[in-house]
Amino acid sequence: GENVGLHLPTLSVQEGDNSIINCAYSNSASDYFIWYKQESGKGPQFIIDIRSNMDKRQGQRVTVLLNKTVKHLSLQIAATQPGDSAVYFCAENRGGSTLGRLYFGRGTQLTVWP
Amino acid sequence: DAGVTQSPTHLIKTRGQQVTLRCSPKSGHDTVSWYQQALGQGPQFIFQYYEEEERQRGNFPDRFSGHQFPNYSSELNVNALLLGDSALYLCASSFADEQFFGPGTRLTVL
Numbered sequence: 001g002e003n004v005g006l007h008l009p010t011l012s013v014q015e016g017d018n019s020i021i022n023c024a025y026s027n028s029a030s031d032y033f034i035w036y037k038q039e040s041g042k043g044p045q046f047i048i049d050i051r052s053n054m055d056k057r058q059g060q061r062v063t064v065l066l067n068k069t070v071k072h073l074s075l076q077i078a079a080t081q082p083g084d085s086a087v088y089f090c091a092e093n094r095g096g097s098t099l100g101r102l103y104f105g106r107g108t109q110l111t112v113w114p
Numbered sequence: 115d116a117g118v119t120q121s122p123t124h125l126i127k128t129r130g131q132q133v134t135l136r137c138s139p140k141s142g143h144d145t146v147s148w149y150q151q152a153l154g155q156g157p158q159f160i161f162q163y164y165e166e167e168e169r170q171r172g173n174f175p176d177r178f179s180g181h182q183f184p185n186y187s188s189e190l191n192v193n194a195l196l197l198g199d200s201a202l203y204l205c206a207s208s209f210a211d212e213q214f215f216g217p218g219t220r221l222t223v224l
Binding site for chain 2: 032036041042043044045046049089091099100101102103104105106107
């Protein structure tokens with residue numbers, strides 16, 4: 001299932017499937033992007049980041065894709081597990097070389113069902 | 115290392131009151147940022163402190179003020195509380211490109 005970003009804030013997938021969460025950002029000057037996972041009652045947890053001089057970055061089970069032309073970011077989660085259920089936020093840094101003010105998207109609620 | 119810690123965990127205040135929230139950064143981090151997260155929304159940047167000074171500020175009124183101490187810990191103060199100030203207040207500490215969020219303080223204004 002593919003989420004189209006801010007217009008569909010929920011995504012339900014079956015355990016084992018791949019998840020794709022999308023995010024549109026607004027400022028072409030943003031140079032650093034971060035995906036966070038937030039579980040209920042907890043603060044955001046860093047998942048993966050990417051700089052504007054890259055278009056893809058891979059982590060453990062996660063991949064972030066950056067399309068600067070259309071100002072679009074996506075998070076791909078492979079073999080989604082029940083523990084992946086959470087709200088996912090993309091954030092853009094406009095602080096230049098210093099990690100500063102982060103602008104967060106609205107978030108996507110990912111639900112993984114067995 | 116306990117990571118970023120915040121206190122208190124929960125807080126209930128009434129309109130017009132003042133509140134102080136506290137944050138201890140992760141060891142080695144020298145910068146503290148505060149965010150407000152309303153229910154169902156993403157965090158919104160309030161301000162950032164570095165070397166005991168406010169370095170950046172978001173679109174929040176002067177009722178929101180802060181402080182950073184020599185040990186890098188920080189406080190967020192909100193005066194004249196409004197119902198709309200009810201939210202999860204998050205502290206994030208950082209050093210270079212490394213940033214971690216605390217668990218937040220849930221503030222309820224009645």
